[in-house]
Amino acid sequence: MMRTLLLPLVVSVVVMAAEAADLKATMEVVNNNANGFEGRFCFHLPQAIQGWELVIVFSSGVNNVGQWQGDWIEQHGSGECATHWTLVNKNYMGKQNAGDDLCVKVTGSVCGGGKPGGTATFVDLNDDHMHVPAAPKIAGAASMKYNYPDVLMKSILFYEAQRSGKLPHNNRITWRGDSALKDKGAGGEDLTGGWYDAGDNVKFNFPMAFSTTVLCWSLLEFPQAYSKTGQLDHMYDSIRWPLEYFIKCHTKPEEIYVQVGNGGLDHAQWTRPESMDQNRPAYKIDASSPGSDVSNEMAAAMACGSIAFKTKDPAFSRKLLTASKSVYAFAKKHQGIYSASVQDAAAYYQSSNYTDENNWGAAWLYKATNDNQYLADAKVRYAHEPAWGFSWDEKIAGNHLLMYSFTKDAAYKADIESTMTLWSKQGGMKYSPKCLAFRLQWGALRYSSNTAFFALMAAKQGIHAASYRQWAMCQINYALGDTGRSYVVGFGTNPPKRPHHRASSCPMMPIPCSWDAQQNPGPNPHTLYGSLVGGPGGSDDYTDSRIDYIHNEVACDYNAGFQGAVAALIQLAIDHELPNAAHCGQCPMP
Numbered sequence: 001m002m003r004t005l006l007l008p009l010v011v012s013v014v015v016m017a018a019e020a021a022d023l024k025a026t027m028e029v030v031n032n033n034a035n036g037f038e039g040r041f042c043f044h045l046p047q048a049i050q051g052w053e054l055v056i057v058f059s060s061g062v063n064n065v066g067q068w069q070g071d072w073i074e075q076h077g078s079g080e081c082a083t084h085w086t087l088v089n090k091n092y093m094g095k096q097n098a099g100d101d102l103c104v105k106v107t108g109s110v111c112g113g114g115k116p117g118g119t120a121t122f123v124d125l126n127d128d129h130m131h132v133p134a135a136p137k138i139a140g141a142a143s144m145k146y147n148y149p150d151v152l153m154k155s156i157l158f159y160e161a162q163r164s165g166k167l168p169h170n171n172r173i174t175w176r177g178d179s180a181l182k183d184k185g186a187g188g189e190d191l192t193g194g195w196y197d198a199g200d201n202v203k204f205n206f207p208m209a210f211s212t213t214v215l216c217w218s219l220l221e222f223p224q225a226y227s228k229t230g231q232l233d234h235m236y237d238s239i240r241w242p243l244e245y246f247i248k249c250h251t252k253p254e255e256i257y258v259q260v261g262n263g264g265l266d267h268a269q270w271t272r273p274e275s276m277d278q279n280r281p282a283y284k285i286d287a288s289s290p291g292s293d294v295s296n297e298m299a300a301a302m303a304c305g306s307i308a309f310k311t312k313d314p315a316f317s318r319k320l321l322t323a324s325k326s327v328y329a330f331a332k333k334h335q336g337i338y339s340a341s342v343q344d345a346a347a348y349y350q351s352s353n354y355t356d357e358n359n360w361g362a363a364w365l366y367k368a369t370n371d372n373q374y375l376a377d378a379k380v381r382y383a384h385e386p387a388w389g390f391s392w393d394e395k396i397a398g399n400h401l402l403m404y405s406f407t408k409d410a411a412y413k414a415d416i417e418s419t420m421t422l423w424s425k426q427g428g429m430k431y432s433p434k435c436l437a438f439r440l441q442w443g444a445l446r447y448s449s450n451t452a453f454f455a456l457m458a459a460k461q462g463i464h465a466a467s468y469r470q471w472a473m474c475q476i477n478y479a480l481g482d483t484g485r486s487y488v489v490g491f492g493t494n495p496p497k498r499p500h501h502r503a504s505s506c507p508m509m510p511i512p513c514s515w516d517a518q519q520n521p522g523p524n525p526h527t528l529y530g531s532l533v534g535g536p537g538g539s540d541d542y543t544d545s546r547i548d549y550i551h552n553e554v555a556c557d558y559n560a561g562f563q564g565a566v567a568a569l570i571q572l573a574i575d576h577e578l579p580n581a582a583h584c585g586q587c588p589m590p
């Protein structure tokens, strides 16, 4: 699998390097006797190197080759006696300083006993040739303090970088390749696809489905934010990726796979998805081990997807709705906490309650079908209470919004208001000195961004529009640069350069990748455009450290409400209704 993955990449890297200054060397023969020859290729390196490849062409076929600084990855020629040999540096040989002289020693025997000779091309693998598209512009929009269309475009790129499975031809992430192609269920069912969760390479359906639902919702509510920035097709492709995966995961009427990859095994390796070699078990729920939280969240995502794709791809839309109804029926019949059924999930995404998802799944199916049975289910399961914080675990805030949109019942509106009050200083929310609503140390920006999305959605329904929008925009602007730095990789002033993220921390394939990539004091070799990091502590304190997964990891669920809020702000810019960014300095409350 590695071999077929790497060959096209190697070829393209060689071609690209040929455009720049290639380093070439002729073999210097150090020794030549009856036992074989010893030669070396020496290069004077004009720039610092993170990793390299050597393409050697011998003047005639050579066998019994040996060398010490790398690993052979490719050879061609006739059988044992190949003329073309390619090697990639060993882990500890990758890094070289500008001005270094690097000599690669090679031994071998010339087939037929001729005179040894050859040339080698040194390929610098520093550059991933990732070209981020130019920031989209929206005609006629009111002035924005931050380039929201650029953030939106990059956030979609982030989800593209999280893709697992066989990548399509239009993949824009040059440093990603096919991965986890053997993910499958106990009966051999194909479970390839979906998104890697965060800085690791596990596929957790609970947060993946929440992220999909929220992103899809933002597309339903703010389509112009996507279309007027030229992102509509990218966005459809973006949510389609996990949606197709969810359909695969529903393997039997009462069986759903909800996780692929074991947390402990995955976290014990630090490598890119393309190089993983650990066992990746798949975990399911069924009638005897239920999980109505994760299944209702998947039902919600697919119900939303069925609405989003209704005219774009009617057949896919119908497939999603059928799967959504089936998953919902299973969840209704067999209730339970999924992380009690799948214990490996409990250490990472333990579900605290499924009542909120029972409501959420029913509400989304009502939105997709207009079938009153679903609305009746949703009403029965609704609990009038303020939301602690909209997140992968807690859908209470989302339920407020959906139920109010269906019924316009004042009781739901009061719940929306009580949630926003809980998020104000009077309501007890802690604010950092620079005005971040600080819900939790771990991934603080994800909670503030999710609630910003909630507030903008409430404003769209006419609830305290001016103050909710002002508050929400200030929370998003905090993440984008109001403290003097950006918390979004590859965007704005002084963005994070060392996110806790395996794939982007690894050097270019096929350079080996391990813990030294995690420990590397330099920036990640690849820019993980558009990813929101966990964020600062409660005093606006933050260090851009790769090992700090509390503050500097990225995750699918971190970007979901964030991207939705940015889409909402773009819509406000289009409508010339953007609040005044200067007011954020005074910490406006909702």
Ligand SMILES: *[C@@H]1O[C@H](CO)[C@@H](O)[C@H](O)[C@H]1NC(C)=O
Pocket: 352, 353, 354, 355, 356, 383, 385
């Ligand atoms: C789950 O949430 C509902 C509604 O808020 C509540 O009535 C119930 O006690 C909760 N269950 C648990 C186990 O916390």
